[in-house]
Amino acid sequence: MIKVVRVKNKEEISKKAFEIMHELVTSNPKAVLGLATGSSPVGLYELMIRDHKENGTSYKDVTTFNLDEYVGLPKDHPESYYSFMHRNLFDGLDVKEENIHIPSSEGDLEERCDEYNEALSKQTIDLQILGIGSNGHIGFNEPDTPFDSVTHIVDLKESTIKDNARFFDDDISKVPTQAITMGISNVMAAKKIILIANGENKANAIRATVMGPVDEKVPASVLQNHPDVVIIIDEEAGSSLYKEKR
Ligand code: F6R
Numbered sequence: 001m002i003k004v005v006r007v008k009n010k011e012e013i014s015k016k017a018f019e020i021m022h023e024l025v026t027s028n029p030k031a032v033l034g035l036a037t038g039s040s041p042v043g044l045y046e047l048m049i050r051d052h053k054e055n056g057t058s059y060k061d062v063t064t065f066n067l068d069e070y071v072g073l074p075k076d077h078p079e080s081y082y083s084f085m086h087r088n089l090f091d092g093l094d095v096k097e098e099n100i101h102i103p104s105s106e107g108d109l110e111e112r113c114d115e116y117n118e119a120l121s122k123q124t125i126d127l128q129i130l131g132i133g134s135n136g137h138i139g140f141n142e143p144d145t146p147f148d149s150v151t152h153i154v155d156l157k158e159s160t161i162k163d164n165a166r167f168f169d170d171d172i173s174k175v176p177t178q179a180i181t182m183g184i185s186n187v188m189a190a191k192k193i194i195l196i197a198n199g200e201n202k203a204n205a206i207r208a209t210v211m212g213p214v215d216e217k218v219p220a221s222v223l224q225n226h227p228d229v230v231i232i233i234d235e236e237a238g239s240s241l242y243k244e245k246r
Contacts, residue, residue, distance in 0.1 A: 001226075001227060001228065001229065002209075002210055002223055002224060002226075002229045002230075002231055003229065003230050003231070004210060004231045004233065004238070004241070005230060005231065005232045005233070006233055006234075006235065006238045006241075007232065007233070007234060008234065008235060009198070009234050009235075010043060010198045010234060011043060012234070013040075013043065013196050013197075013198055013232045013233065013234055014043030014044045014046070014047055014196075015047065016232045017041075017044045017129070017194050017196055017232055018044055018047040018048065018051070020127070020192075020194060020230065021033075021044065021048060021127065021129075021194075022048075022051060022057065024126060024127050024192075025057060025059065025062060026057060028126065029058065029060075029061045029062070030061045030062065030063070031062050031063075031126045031127065032062070032063045032064075032065070032123045032124060032125050032126050032127075033062060033063070033064045033065070033125065033126065033127055033128075033129070034064075034065050034066075034067065034125040034127065034128030034129060034130075034182075034187070034190055035064050035065070035066050035067070035085065035089070035129055036066070036067050036129045036130055036131050036139075037066065037067070037068070037081045037084045037085060037088075038131045039131075040131035040132075040196045040197060040198065041129055041131065041196065042088055044129070044196070045088050045089040045092075046088075048089065048092075048093065049089065049092030049093060052092065052093050052094065053092070058094055059093045059094050059095045060094045060095070060096060061099075062095055062099065063099045063101070063123060064090075064095060064099065064100050064101060065101045065119070065120060065123070065125060065182070066081060066085060066100075066101065066102040066103065067130075067138075067139040067140070067181060067182050067187070068081060068103060068139050068140045068179050068180060068181035068182065069081045069082065069102055069103040069104065069105045069179060069180050070105060070176040070178070070179050071105040071109065071153065071176055071178035071179055071180060072105070072176045072177075072178065073105075073176055074106075075104075075106070079167050079168060081102060082102050085100075085102060101116070101119055103116050103151065103180040103181070103182070104116075104180075105179070105180050109153050109180065110153075112180060113150075113151045113152055113153065113180060114151075116151040116180070116182070117150045117151045117186070120150075120151070120182070120186050120189075124189065124190075124191060125189065125190035125191065126190070126191050126192065127190065127191070127192050127193075127194065128187055128190035128192070128193045128194070129194055129196070130187070130193060130194065130195040130196070130220075131195070131196060131197065132195055132197050132202060132205050132206065132209065132220050133159070133160055133163065133205065134159060134163055134201045134202060134204070134205055135157060135159045135160065135205065136205045136208055136209060136217075136218035136219055136220045136221070137157075137160065137219050137220070138184070138187060138195070138219050138220045138222075138223075139181040139182050139183075139184075139187060140154050140156065140160070140179040140180075140181035141154070141181055141183065141184050141187075141219045142154055142155075142156065142157045142160065142219070143157065143216070143217050143218065143219060144216050144217060145183070145184060145216065145219055146184070146216060147184050147185065147188075147216060147222050148183075148184070148185050149183030149184050149185060150182075150183040150185055150186055151180065151181065151182050151183055151186060152180070152181065152183055153178060153179070153180055154178065154179050154180075154181055155177060155178055156175075156176070156177055156178065156179060161175045161177065163201075184219060184222055188222060188223075188225070188226055191228065192228045192229075192230075193223060193226055193228065193229045193230070194229075194230050194231075194232060195209075195220065195223065195229065195230070195231045195232070196231075196232045196233070197231070197232075197233050197234075197237040198233065198234040198236065198237050199234070199236050199237055200236045200237070200239065202233070202236075202237040203236065203237055203238070203239045203240040204240055205218070205220065206231070206233055206237050206238060206240065206241065207240040207241055208220075208221060209221050209223060209224075209231070210224075210231065210241060211241065211242070
């Protein structure tokens, strides 16, 4: 079941998501977190770091699993998701490095997928944080990814490459064309899911996710089949909900 929470702006989205995150990690210090990269969760991560520093909320027994990683960027590239996560979250918390899981895209990619699936199969994610692509992707599960997919290698769609060029000096040629991503069935195995989205360019994807048919053409629409999903959006991302299609 999807619960939609509409708030005024990005800051409010981060606050709402943080409330849920904080409640989980304080009630369950051994929580398993599913984490996302991209611009959407950055405000949430800032609040987690601030709370850790000011109030001492500890993540030392928390385990994390990231959704995805680019193929073709070395780990230490500033835009690798490994670097992103350390810069924007892990460096500011007390999570143990050995409890951090980020898909590796080095060496034999099929082996890396198998290893990640194996690691995921040993744990249950308590709370999965998701952003959403303007094309409805979750993780890097692009449109038409089978709902029963597990961690796999994906060719990024042109729309995703264009959307992410902003992290690569607006130069499409610098954006990796492939990624390794948790599959849709890995995401759906989480006990609870929070999807956060802001801005006008997410409005159609949010509408299709919440109101459209459950269809592999819109990967996020699968969330309608999950028992506990909270979608937190600002006014712009929610601007097409419950209206005639534009
Ligand atoms: C990131 C990820 C993607 C992003 C999505 C939205 O790990 O899996 O699905 O959540 O592309 O990106 P932003 O938040 O940058 O708009």
